[in-house]
Amino acid sequence: MDAGLASEVPVPHGRLPLMSATMRALRKTAARAGAELVTIPVPVPEEDEVLVRVHAASICGTDLHIYDWNEWAEKRIVRLPMTFGHEVAGTVERVGSEVHHLEPGVFVAAETHISCGRCSTCRTGRAHICENLRILGVDIEGAFAEYVVIPAANAWMVGEGIHPDAASIMEPFGNAVHAAFGTGGGEDIATNPVAVIGCGPIGLFAVAIARSPAVSSRRSLNERNNPARRPATNPPPWAQLFTEVPGSSPKTNRMMAYCHACEPARLLPVTRE
Numbered sequence: 001m002d003a004g005l006a007s008e009v010p011v012p013h014g015r016l017p018l019m020s021a022t023m024r025a026l027r028k029t030a031a032r033a034g035a036e037l038v039t040i041p042v043p044v045p046e047e048d049e050v051l052v053r054v055h056a057a058s059i060c061g062t063d064l065h066i067y068d069w070n071e072w073a074e075k076r077i078v079r080l081p082m083t084f085g086h087e088v089a090g091t092v093e094r095v096g097s098e099v100h101h102l103e104p105g106v107f108v109a110a111e112t113h114i115s116c117g118r119c120s121t122c123r124t125g126r127a128h129i130c131e132n133l134r135i136l137g138v139d140i141e142g143a144f145a146e147y148v149v150i151p152a153a154n155a156w157m158v159g160e161g162i163h164p165d166a167a168s169i170m171e172p173f174g175n176a177v178h179a180a181f182g183t184g185g186g187e188d189i190a191t192n193p194v195a196v197i198g199c200g201p202i203g204l205f206a207v208a209i210a211r212s213p214a215v216s217s218r219r220s221l222n223e224r225n226n227p228a229r230r231p232a233t234n235p236p237p238w239a240q241l242f243t244e245v246p247g248s249s250p251k252t253n254r255m256m257a258y259c260h261a262c263e264p265a266r267l268l269p270v271t272r273e
Contacts, residue, residue, distance in 0.1 A: 019093065025145035029081040033069045040083075043141065043149040047096040050152050052108060056164035057143045059089040061200075066138075076138065085144030086112040087135035089158060089167030099152040108155040109170040110143065112136040127169065169201070176205030 022039050029036045045051045065073045066084045091110040092102050102108070114129035115122050122130050136142050136150060156165045179202070180189055194210040196203050 012166050021147035025083045026085065027083045027144075028066055029076065030078070033067065033079060034231070035067055035084070040145075042147050045094055045096045045149045047098040048152055049096045049149050050092050050099060050102055050108075050155050051094040051150050052090040052150060052155065053087070053093045054088055054090040054148055055107075055145055056089050056144055056168035057085050057087075058165075058168045060242075062086070062138065063144075079139075081129060082099050082137075083142045083145050084137045085142040085149075086110070086135060087168050087171050088112075088143035088148060089164050089170070090148070092122075093147065096152065102152055102155060102157070107164075107167070110136060110148075110150050111156060111166045111174075114117075114140070114151055114154060114253050116228055122235040136235075149203045170200050174232050176202045176209055180206050180209045206225065 019042060021042060023042045025038060025040050027036050027038055027040070036147070043051065063084055066077060087110075088108070092106045092108055094104060094106050095102055112135055113128060113130075114134045114136065115127035116132040117127070117130075119131040121127065134140055135146070136148075136154075143146065157172070158170075173215075182188070189210050196207045196210065199207065
């Protein structure tokens with residue numbers, strides 16, 4: 001990471017601007033293709049939750065399914081209207097009364113899989129396959145907005161100097177880490193040739209992990225690259241969904257506007273309120 005980016009990252013424990021009672025959000029309002037940019041009330045965190053001011057939100061293939069309203073979305077999304085989007089990083093704005101490990105001003109990234117903590121799999125240390133698993137922006141209100149509420153347990157503090165654009169993709173990067181390492185310590189990829197088939201975002205992350213000197217000096221990578229996967233050169237209309245970070249540059253004050261997800265880059269028109 002370029003050291004010059006460090007100054008663009010929100011400063012923890014800084015004085016935050018006064019909050020409005022309303023916010024802009026990109027919402028799925030009807031069971032059809034498209035989305036609407038609307039003004040809605042800022043959500044209020046429960047006792048075990050935090051309110052996060054969004055500084056960067058990246059676009060997942062799931063978000064494209066929801067936007068297009070394809071067969072998967074028709075079967076999976078059961079509640080409309082809803083703000084979608086789940087890969088997010090931002091500054092904690094408010095904390096619930098039972099949250100003691102975070103405070104306003106801390107810069108966090110979200111773990112988007114929300115477990116119940118009560119089922120048998122959660123109680124045996126397998127919360128990632130919780131029987132009542134919910135996903136941010138799919139089952140509950142999501143992150144394509146100026147603010148989002150998440151469980152405090154799902155808010156991970158981001159290291160100093162990590163840019164919001166990078167912090168917002170920690171969730172898919174975590175998928176790649178888990179895929180590469182599994183339940184071990186990387187012994188398999190450290191001692192064997194590695195083939196990565198399918199170079200979407202998570203596949204590319206896996207390539208980087210396998211190439212890392214910390215993992216292996218023996219590398220044989222088969223990379224299938226789709227030329228249609230390329231960044232958009234112009235931001236879509238929802239790029240205006242940003243909040244200013246005191247003392248930061250305009251580069252920080254935007255959501256990730258290009259689609260680095262699972263399909264060719266394209267602009268997605270939205271209906272403004």
